[in-house]
Amino acid sequence: MNPVDKRRREFLGSAAAFAGAMIAPGVFLYDYANAGVSDGASRPRGPAEPASASVRWGMLIDTTKCASGCRECVDACNRENGLPGTTRSTDSQWIRKVDLKDLRTGKALSVPVMCQHCAEPPCVDVCPTGASFKRADGIVLVDRHTCIGCRYCMMACPYKARSFVHEPTTGQKPDVPRGKGCVESCTLCVHKVDRGGTPSCVEACAAAGHGAILFGDLNDPQSEIAKRIREVATAQLRADLRTDNGVRYQGISG
Amino acid sequence: MKAAGLVRGALVAALLLAGSAAGLAALAAGPSLDPARAGPCVEDPKVMRRSHMDFLKHDRDDTVRRGIRGVKHSLSACVDCHANKADGRVLGSDRHFCQGCHAFAAVKLDCFDCHASTARIAPAATAAASLPGAAR
Ligand code: SF4
Numbered sequence: 001m002n003p004v005d006k007r008r009r010e011f012l013g014s015a016a017a018f019a020g021a022m023i024a025p026g027v028f029l030y031d032y033a034n035a036g037v038s039d040g041a042s043r044p045r046g047p048a049e050p051a052s053a054s055v056r057w058g059m060l061i062d063t064t065k066c067a068s069g070c071r072e073c074v075d076a077c078n079r080e081n082g083l084p085g086t087t088r089s090t091d092s093q094w095i096r097k098v099d100l101k102d103l104r105t106g107k108a109l110s111v112p113v114m115c116q117h118c119a120e121p122p123c124v125d126v127c128p129t130g131a132s133f134k135r136a137d138g139i140v141l142v143d144r145h146t147c148i149g150c151r152y153c154m155m156a157c158p159y160k161a162r163s164f165v166h167e168p169t170t171g172q173k174p175d176v177p178r179g180k181g182c183v184e185s186c187t188l189c190v191h192k193v194d195r196g197g198t199p200s201c202v203e204a205c206a207a208a209g210h211g212a213i214l215f216g217d218l219n220d221p222q223s224e225i226a227k228r229i230r231e232v233a234t235a236q237l238r239a240d241l242r243t244d245n246g247v248r249y250q251g252i253s254g
Numbered sequence: 255m256k257a258a259g260l261v262r263g264a265l266v267a268a269l270l271l272a273g274s275a276a277g278l279a280a281l282a283a284g285p286s287l288d289p290a291r292a293g294p295c296v297e298d299p300k301v302m303r304r305s306h307m308d309f310l311k312h313d314r315d316d317t318v319r320r321g322i323r324g325v326k327h328s329l330s331a332c333v334d335c336h337a338n339k340a341d342g343r344v345l346g347s348d349r350h351f352c353q354g355c356h357a358f359a360a361v362k363l364d365c366f367d368c369h370a371s372t373a374r375i376a377p378a379a380t381a382a383a384s385l386p387g388a389a390r
Pocket of ligand 1: 126128130132146149
């Protein structure tokens with residue numbers, strides 16, 4: 001073996017030793033790097049455990065299954081979150097059904113649009129008080145305790161997903177406080193997700209026989225949603241803005 | 255001059271004392287409230303009276319920001335136990351727990367501008383055993 005090879009071997013040997021360095025007995029550096037992906041999602045979170053960054057909640061909406069004229073998800077959202085469900089221009093709407101038609105081909109689509117739970121949320125960037133925030137698991141929320149109702153976030157949101165509460169509220173749900181003077185939007189039913197549940201729109205859509213919305217952990221390669229987005233072409237709305245949305249749509253570009 | 259001033263001072267003091275005796279008695283008795291649905295509390299009532307707002311403020315951040323649902327001091331849990339036995343609410347009159355005490359202490363109460371003031375468990379199911387805290 002010539003001297004160069006020898007030095008190379010020694011160098012590679014020490015590099016390998018570094019990469020596999022033990023941090024604590026039995027725990028290796030690469031274990032830490034992979035920890036989130038390998039087991040974070042499959043295990044339900046305990047009530048005292050904070051939301052984990054190893055999870056990223058998201059939804060996949062199959063536009064080919066979503067029926068025009070159906071409002072099951074919207075109604076379920078209103079019921080779950082104690083929204084009045086009225087649609088004057090100033091009323092809160094957490095999900096909107098949007099009907100689209102390509103005039104050249106005549107292809108029509110009907111899709112629910114809600115907070116897209118961006119990885120890079122503009123509403124969080126602009127909020128002057130820190131009330132608009134992204135949780136570790138990717139859910140974008142308003143902390144109403146800190147919101148001053150300035151509505152910058154409503155201006156910043158490319159999806160018009162946020163609403164301002166103009167009038168005193170009644171009939172709030174214990175898990176969904178809401179009140180006049182604050183901005184609000186889809187929470188991905190965070191109170192249910194925290195207890196291992198699924199957003200109400202997803203359940204309602206499935207119960208109505210459409211099954212157009214799939215909810216799950218985008219970070220867990222074994223999850224149904226991760227498998228689907230690996231296999232079929234899906235799109236994020238206004239992907240050009242690079243907000244990296246947690247809500248994706250299938251069949252939207254055809 | 256000096257003596258006259260003293261006498262006047264003593265008179266005022268005596269009047270004040272007599273006048274406030276009734277008020278003091280009422281103060282000592284505290285607000286009169288309708289029976290609540292369950293007990294005992296998660297902390298000593300003396301501590302709660304003074305510090306419940308701080309506990310709530312501390313734990314709300316854990317829930318809202320970090321998603322921890324099992325906090326010790328949760329407003330919904332307060333409402334579940336302290337709700338009026340008859341209608342399951344903590345607001346409505348000065349005999350309801352939150353409103354009554356806040357009216358007594360003359361402190362503005364704005365939690366319920368946003369939060370639900372009705373217990374999560376329907377009034378019919380007031381079996382004390384089914385409420386958290388009742389077991390201890
Ligand atoms: S309305 Fe509230 S959440 Fe939105 S930017 Fe203003 S303070 Fe932040």
